[in-house]
Amino acid sequence: MSELSVVGTRRPKVDAVAKVTGRARYTDDLRAPRMLAAKLLRSSRTHARIVRLDVSHALALPGVHAVLTGADLPIAYGILPVSQDEHALALEKVRYAGEPVAAVAADDEETAERALALVEVEYEDLPAVMSIEQALAVGAAAVHEERPTNVHRAAALEFGDVDGGFEAADHVREDIFFVHGNTHVPLEEHATLAEWDGSKLTMHTSTQVPHYLQRALERVLELPTSRIRVIVPALGGGFGGKCDPFSHELTAAKLAIVTGRPVKIALTREEVFYAHRGRHPVLMRVRSGFARDGRITAMEFRCLLDGGAYGSYGAASMLYTGALQTTTYAIPAYRFEGLRAYTTKPPCGPKRGHGTPQPRFALECHLDKVAEELGLDPIELRRRNLVEPFSWTVNHLRITSCALEECIDRVVEASGFEEKRGRLPHGRGVGFAVSAYMSGAGLPIYANELPQSEVQIKVDRGGGVTVYSMATDIGQGSDSVLAYLTAEVLGLEPADVAVVSADTDLTPIDLGSYSSRVTFMAGNAAVEAAERMRALVLGAVAEQLGLPLDRLVLRGGRALDPGDPESGVPWVEAIRIAAASRGPLVTAGSYRPPDLAGPYKGAGVGPSPAYSFSAAVVEVDCDPETGEVRVEKVWVAHDVGRALNPLLVEGQIEGSVYMALGEALLENHAFRDGVHLGPSLLDYKTPTALDMPEVVSIVVESDDPEGPFGAKEVGQGVLLPVIPAVANAVHDALGVRVDEVPITADKVIRALRQGRVGPKRLPDFPFRDAVRVDPPAQWRAAP
Amino acid sequence: MMRLPPFRLLRPRTAAEAAGLLASSGTDTLAVAGGTDLYPNMKRRQVTPRTLVSLRGIDELRGCRAGEDGELRIGAGTTLRQLVADPVVTSHAPALARAAALVSSPQVRTVATVGGNLCIDTRCNYYDLPEGWRASIGFCLKAGSDVCRVAPGGERCWAISSSDLAPVAVALDAHVRLVGAGGERMLPAAELYEDDGIRYLGKRPDEILADVIVPPGRGLRATYRKVRQRGSIDFPLLGVAAAVRTSEDGACEEARIVLGAVASRPVRCLEAEQALAGRRLEPGAIEAAAELAAAVAKPMENTDLTPLYRKRMVQVHVTRALAELTELG
């Protein structure tokens, strides 16, 4: 691919200048004439029945235009078709402190605030359910009374002969881990501006998924989607926290319809902690069997998720805690039991890595412990079990390009891991881990056979190219990627390509920015659309100039014969020729992943057209007296298929490392007495710039056969290995284990006194017998 | 967090004028300097003064000067950023500059003042959150209800003294000059504080803190150590200020060990100080003193990390502070 001129070059994002100069307009920057401000009244109770709700005094306050309660928006919704269990405003019950109960639209925010204080609510308290243990306890209060228990979803799956695998093992080990759960903390708080013109609703809103929001609005407001337009302005970070339809979006829409005036709701930072949908707390048990040489003979995972009050993506999150363990290691027999429980806390959902960082933390720490017991080098243990490129996993996942081994080699060499492990002074240590992640979920959220991404390209007479795509740039750079890919195919500069994105009226479908799907899926659609445009333009030029078509290319702003650089015509001339003979210069492309789901219920979670792979080494300096863990340096190698823009890839890697270190050492979405412990940026500890170590990013390119120019995922996968690598490094430094994250200083001190800090048992739960699934036909047991 | 509630801003030119305004305007008037403590508290509706008396236009509160005898005078309006960089301060009271450098973030230090730092409200994680949140826990003593959420049995508030400068000021035996409506007076820094999370200041509300006066050092060596979870922004989970003067032969003539963030005011570790008297600062003596210091600290469950951990850290950091001073000697 030596001919590439855009792909692979380092350049700032197309919107970088607008963002750093403050020119970019975020939802909360928008003003509309006659706009009202709305506020949500949030429950002060953790779990309670609403006995009385009287909004008359609030409504009577001068300057108040409308007050809504649950009865005004009675239709249930939820992001997944299987979990339609949310209401825009609480109906009869509140299920977490902070749940929206009423909404007020007023002349300004101050008036709305004052009106909220006039809403009278009488609650009848019910017992709070604040943990997995409490949710599963006999006689626990029911979070959703129509359900017999607090179990939201449970699954038990078995691939291959697990019992046989354990019987054949020379060595079996079991470990228990806990991840406390954490939240996204996007810099931009969620905001929505809703406008109703009498027949059409227009929403400017900070969402990662305009298409899914449009569907939720359609359902709850009973409006056809043709009357709903969702536009995403500049968006200041999502990380999965803006992937659900939210109360403030549905109520702003309803308030706009009721008042006939534009209505804006901008959440406060405190409210963002209640909107949540972040990382599930997960209690995990992993058991695995090994042959004497270190080969895995069988593995078993049991994962109990604390879901919070509503379903959100939880049914998928639960399955994700079991799905991807097999994508790094060739596990011949695998059993997964998973359960998600309802608790009276803000709902959990997808956060960067969605459901997979927790089990990855467990698995990679577990493997280090196994290696220690077997007297094997931890990296050697992993090498003996590595998944093969272009193979199938026992749970029916198709692995294609895979440079995991190269990632390991490079990161081990760059960090000097082998020379350092066990040899650094007491208090200093290194840790290692690997991971893999999807380049887009293979299946959409609601079952359909349609393309998951479509892209249109239009070329104007001046040669300007416009790309239309519903893909949502949440700061990850998807607009930039679409511009790069289109420019590459058309032989132009990215600056010649305008991107119109995330507007349901103007742009063709894309399912949204989640599961690292956009570069792969919208990218493939853009490449197809651009290739069609190239064919169209070159066909016309070849005809006009009497040149053989197969000799012509688009390069450097010209249509030319590369063998004869003097030949051909400039791009603008080529466009005129094409427009004259071919009519409107408009093309489209689309992408739908191959059908990859295995033959079992739950198989929709896990398949992806390609996986990224990564390996990390973390070096820490621990103070044995204070328990403080300082991360000195992080090395990561990431197989991203191809770096479309290495600068962007490195940015995603560094951002992932940042987020991973916060989760590993500091962040805890904790509750006390039923209430969020500290919904503020002072109390909730995300790392500061001073807590960030040097990061060495090693980009590994495996050139995926199905990705756009060989590209795969970047941005989620590389978060995963960093967390267990920190835990493993702390162990190397101090010889003790903290088997839960965050690994705070007080836990390190406790571990130094008692050898280990971490959960000791899982609450009992009678899982049904696992559904037995034969490995795929392509599965080969290792020789 | 909500936006700031509306208020009237008065801009006196002298400290006496400011004190007069505070005395005459009643309880819903407060002084404000940098506002980095007060404004967030107002946004959370912990206080809702109708009138603020800004101290920023008062020239006499500015500047740091050292007298010929080595006495250091720091104007209360000096910003922490200025304090950190002022050569008069770094040479006469380096521990104070060090503590100031550990306050919050560069942005906050640019507007935060010394006077404001010494007077910041006590903190508690049942209290320092927005009004709606406090309502959901039923408020607490400090917020006007009748129960303390940390120690429900008791009658008092245990909110934590969280100033980084206060323990150092006490350890250096600094005094503050207070200008009130009825005249001015000097007060030892230690007496500026009460052991009560609600009425935490030992001064009248109309009294303006005008200067901090640090006596001549005469060989006193001092340091400050701070425990926090992150490299920036966070309030202290523990502050340890230590000051010692040793004789020619290394024997300890004077020692002051002051803990921040373990109670509602800075806490002096008198027994630890006495244990050091006349002894050389050797590991044995240091360890014994650190143990005694830890016994004084009674952290509660109202900030980050566990009370047990924070108590353990007293011993570690007093040891380290004293060891540091040994090295300096």
Ligand SMILES: Cc1cc2nc3c(=O)[nH]c(=O)nc-3n(C[C@H](O)[C@H](O)[C@H](O)COP(=O)(O)OP(=O)(O)OC[C@H]3O[C@@H](n4cnc5c(N)ncnc54)[C@H](O)[C@@H]3O)c2cc1C
């Ligand atoms: C995110 C964040 C982190 C912080 N971290 C720290 C920290 O780590 N360590 C720390 O010590 N502080 C911290 N602070 C608190 C605060 O920023 C500092 O203590 C600062 O020095 C306060 O000074 P100020 O001038 O802004 O005070 P202001 O907010 O103006 O005033 C604080 C109080 O003192 C009174 N006051 C101010 N000046 C005088 C005066 N001259 N005479 C009498 N009364 C006066 C005011 O009436 C008010 O009650 C933090 C604040 C924030 C927002």
Ligand code: SF4
């Ligand atoms: S210590 Fe008690 S009274 Fe004081 S702020 Fe905290 S909870 Fe309230």
